[in-house]
Amino acid sequence: MDISELGEFGLIKRITENISLENSSTLKGVGDDCAVMQYPQDNVTLASSDILMEGIHFDLTYCPLKTLGYKAAMVNFSDIYAMNGMPEQLIVNIAVDKRFSVEQIDEIYEGLKWACQNHHVDLVGGDTSSSLTGLVISPTCIGSAPKSQVVYRNGAENTNLICVSGNLGAAYMGLQLLEREKQVYRQQNAEHPESPIDFQPDFSGKEYILERQLKPEARRIVVETLRNAGILPTSMIDVSDGLSSELLHICQQSNTGCLIYEERIPIDYQTAMMAEQFNLNVITSALNGGEDYELLFTVKLSDYDKVKTLEGIRIIGHITPPQQGCMLQTRDGNTFELKAQGWNPLQD
Amino acid sequence: MDISELGEFGLIKRITENISLENSSTLKGVGDDCAVMQYPQDNVTLASSDILMEGIHFDLTYCPLKTLGYKAAMVNFSDIYAMNGMPEQLIVNIAVDKRFSVEQIDEIYEGLKWACQNHHVDLVGGDTSSSLTGLVISPTCIGSAPKSQVVYRNGAENTNLICVSGNLGAAYMGLQLLEREKQVYRQQNAEHPESPIDFQPDFSGKEYILERQLKPEARRIVVETLRNAGILPTSMIDVSDGLSSELLHICQQSNTGCLIYEERIPIDYQTAMMAEQFNLNVITSALNGGEDYELLFTVKLSDYDKVKTLEGIRIIGHITPPQQGCMLQTRDGNTFELKAQGWNPLQD
Numbered sequence: 001m002d003i004s005e006l007g008e009f010g011l012i013k014r015i016t017e018n019i020s021l022e023n024s025s026t027l028k029g030v031g032d033d034c035a036v037m038q039y040p041q042d043n044v045t046l047a048s049s050d051i052l053m054e055g056i057h058f059d060l061t062y063c064p065l066k067t068l069g070y071k072a073a074m075v076n077f078s079d080i081y082a083m084n085g086m087p088e089q090l091i092v093n094i095a096v097d098k099r100f101s102v103e104q105i106d107e108i109y110e111g112l113k114w115a116c117q118n119h120h121v122d123l124v125g126g127d128t129s130s131s132l133t134g135l136v137i138s139p140t141c142i143g144s145a146p147k148s149q150v151v152y153r154n155g156a157e158n159t160n161l162i163c164v165s166g167n168l169g170a171a172y173m174g175l176q177l178l179e180r181e182k183q184v185y186r187q188q189n190a191e192h193p194e195s196p197i198d199f200q201p202d203f204s205g206k207e208y209i210l211e212r213q214l215k216p217e218a219r220r221i222v223v224e225t226l227r228n229a230g231i232l233p234t235s236m237i238d239v240s241d242g243l244s245s246e247l248l249h250i251c252q253q254s255n256t257g258c259l260i261y262e263e264r265i266p267i268d269y270q271t272a273m274m275a276e277q278f279n280l281n282v283i284t285s286a287l288n289g290g291e292d293y294e295l296l297f298t299v300k301l302s303d304y305d306k307v308k309t310l311e312g313i314r315i316i317g318h319i320t321p322p323q324q325g326c327m328l329q330t331r332d333g334n335t336f337e338l339k340a341q342g343w344n345p346l347q348d
Numbered sequence: 349m350d351i352s353e354l355g356e357f358g359l360i361k362r363i364t365e366n367i368s369l370e371n372s373s374t375l376k377g378v379g380d381d382c383a384v385m386q387y388p389q390d391n392v393t394l395a396s397s398d399i400l401m402e403g404i405h406f407d408l409t410y411c412p413l414k415t416l417g418y419k420a421a422m423v424n425f426s427d428i429y430a431m432n433g434m435p436e437q438l439i440v441n442i443a444v445d446k447r448f449s450v451e452q453i454d455e456i457y458e459g460l461k462w463a464c465q466n467h468h469v470d471l472v473g474g475d476t477s478s479s480l481t482g483l484v485i486s487p488t489c490i491g492s493a494p495k496s497q498v499v500y501r502n503g504a505e506n507t508n509l510i511c512v513s514g515n516l517g518a519a520y521m522g523l524q525l526l527e528r529e530k531q532v533y534r535q536q537n538a539e540h541p542e543s544p545i546d547f548q549p550d551f552s553g554k555e556y557i558l559e560r561q562l563k564p565e566a567r568r569i570v571v572e573t574l575r576n577a578g579i580l581p582t583s584m585i586d587v588s589d590g591l592s593s594e595l596l597h598i599c600q601q602s603n604t605g606c607l608i609y610e611e612r613i614p615i616d617y618q619t620a621m622m623a624e625q626f627n628l629n630v631i632t633s634a635l636n637g638g639e640d641y642e643l644l645f646t647v648k649l650s651d652y653d654k655v656k657t658l659e660g661i662r663i664i665g666h667i668t669p670p671q672q673g674c675m676l677q678t679r680d681g682n683t684f685e686l687k688a689q690g691w692n693p694l695q696d
Contacts, residue, residue, distance in 0.1 A: 027392060031601070032500050033431050033585060035394070035395050036392050036394055037395070038495065039393070041389050044375060045384070046382040046384055047382055047437070049475060050475045051484065052477075053443050053479050055480040079381040079382050082382070083382045083384070091395060091396075091397045093486050095404075126397060127397060131401050133481040133482065136399065136484055138484075138486040142395055150384060152380050153380050
């Protein structure tokens with residue numbers, strides 16, 4: 001169905017029907033000038049907003065619309081978790097050009113609603129617009145946390161342990177794989193334009209890295225795990241631009257240095273295999289590859305016994321005085337300074 | 349300066365330096381994963397988000413970047429005022445393509461900061477991105493109001509008075525004027541491509557309608573005036589899509605009808621003059637022209653004595669039972685049903 005058949009108001013009605021609100025903090029969702037929220041006394045309001053542009057952040061050649069919607073929400077939720085908060089409301093602005101059918105917009109919203117359901121978030125509003133060229137999704141997440149539990153980037157202190165959840169570099173390897181297959185597909189169809197093929201690459205054994213790229217999962221479970229273990233991180237950030245860049249943010253804002261160990265950086269088996277195939281250094285991918293959406297945080301040394309037993313959390317180093325800089329120690333005992341982009345010593 | 353010279357982090361640093369926070373509700377502004385807010389107990393959090401696309405919502409041929417930034421913020425603040433709340437924080441996502449220099453981005457932010465300053469709003473965050481084509485600005489405003497003071501669209505009741513602030517149709521007339529001059533300019537330069545002219549149309553006597561289009565002002569003063577007068581509207585909405593459309597929203601959500609009087613609809617002198625020049629019906633422009641950003645609200649009949657003396661507020665009709673429909677009574681005593689778009693009986 002063509003969007004013009006529905007018009008703006010018809011489209012909004014279609015998108016927003018069947019939205020149910022589950023959080024007691026949501027007083028008013030879609031349908032007024034604003035969403036209205038009320039959080040418990042002593043809680044603070046957290047808000048974060050992203051903009052995802054077609055051709056920059058996603059490629060519709062290989063990114064299904066439903067998982068794109070899912071990812072847009074996750075990227076946004078991840079920022080709330082990174083403050084040690086819980087996402088509760090989501091507002092989504094979307095701009096589409098004439099290529100898009102009503103059914104395709106439905107798919108994007110299915111993905112958004114799926115993400116909201118999995119993370120107990122209410123979809124409470126948004127703006128819909130035409131676009132002259134390309135799809136734009138701009139999600140804004142609102143959440144909350146008890147004021148005493150909010151974790152900033154600037155609280156790391158000397159001797160704190162540096163921890164990271166899950167594993168790193170997988171989303172970047174997934175992207176490399178997708179980009180390679182896209183090139184293969186383009187070349188094949190350029191050579192035989194008379195009979196374009198329905199290209200179905202074999203992704204078996206690579207499902208994990210693809211999912212990490214196309215459908216990342218914001219780490220609510222890490223926030224819950226830390227709360228249950230009675231651990232309040234001293235600083236936290238989500239890993240969206242690569243480990244190096246995020247560690248530098250924490251150290252700059254906390255006025256500290258850090259030392260992390262190459263051998264402690266968690267890498268999944270599929271990530272390592274793919275890196276070898278592509279002749280890429282897997283540690284570089286973990287340090288500089290983006291979109292992992294894991295949580296990087298620091299804890300007091302006195303929390304060592306608690307944190308070392310937590311499943312899916314790896315201690316990768318510790319915070320040092322600022323004059324020692326931000327360093328990586330390799331397996332062979334050398335140390336290199338961490339850089340925000342393109343960490344040269346390990347680059348192929 | 350080219351944006352690539354600064355890079356994303358450099359650009360963010362440039363944009364965000366010199367931002368000062370003035371609201372006690374802002375605990376953390378730019379520089380972490382989220383903005384952090386805390387409002388007084390018994391207050392609710394209000395949030396609204398917009399997306400403004402180049403070529404759809406604005407035309408850089410005649411829209412200076414600074415006033416565009418100003419307008420983007422105002423459009424967003426207006427939604428908070430429409431809930432009878434006060435805007436307190438602004439998050440702005442922006443995507444720019446290669447045409448844009450660092451200095452041009454500075455201009456957009458100058459406009460955003462100017463708006464924030466005038467309305468006592470803290471700029472607390474945002475995402476910056478590349479765009480393959482065109483400028484996108486997506487502002488999200490967060491504000492608050494005492495829970496008992498929040499005004500929704502659905503509270504209008506039979507016999508309530510319908511009021512509107514300022515005047516209507518001016519922004520639409522400003523747009524018509526700008527579009528006409530753009531066409532003239534294009535034609536002249538198409539006829540003499542060898543010597544493109546530096547076109548300076550004479551806008552004297554039309555400054556007001558141009559300002560209404562290019563640099564609208566969200567109606568904080570109306571919210572303050574109502575508070576000072578001890579008037580709590582029963583329903584409220586901001587006029588962004590034209591009076592008809594907004595009145596229909598209130599009546600649908602409140603399950604009422606309405607009757608408004610043509611002769612009561614406030615029209616500025618410049619709007620009327622311009623409409624005559626363009627041979628457009630001025631009332632149609634007020635009913636269906638967008639972007640006035642005035643406040644449309646209903647009050648109890650018992651507030652009549654209070655509201656009638658308020659400067660800049662016009663009573664234009666009253667709420668009726670739902671079965672009477674949403675009607676306009678013309679100067680000659682005929683009545684017509686209000687339509688959301690293209691109100692035909694009055695259209696030229």
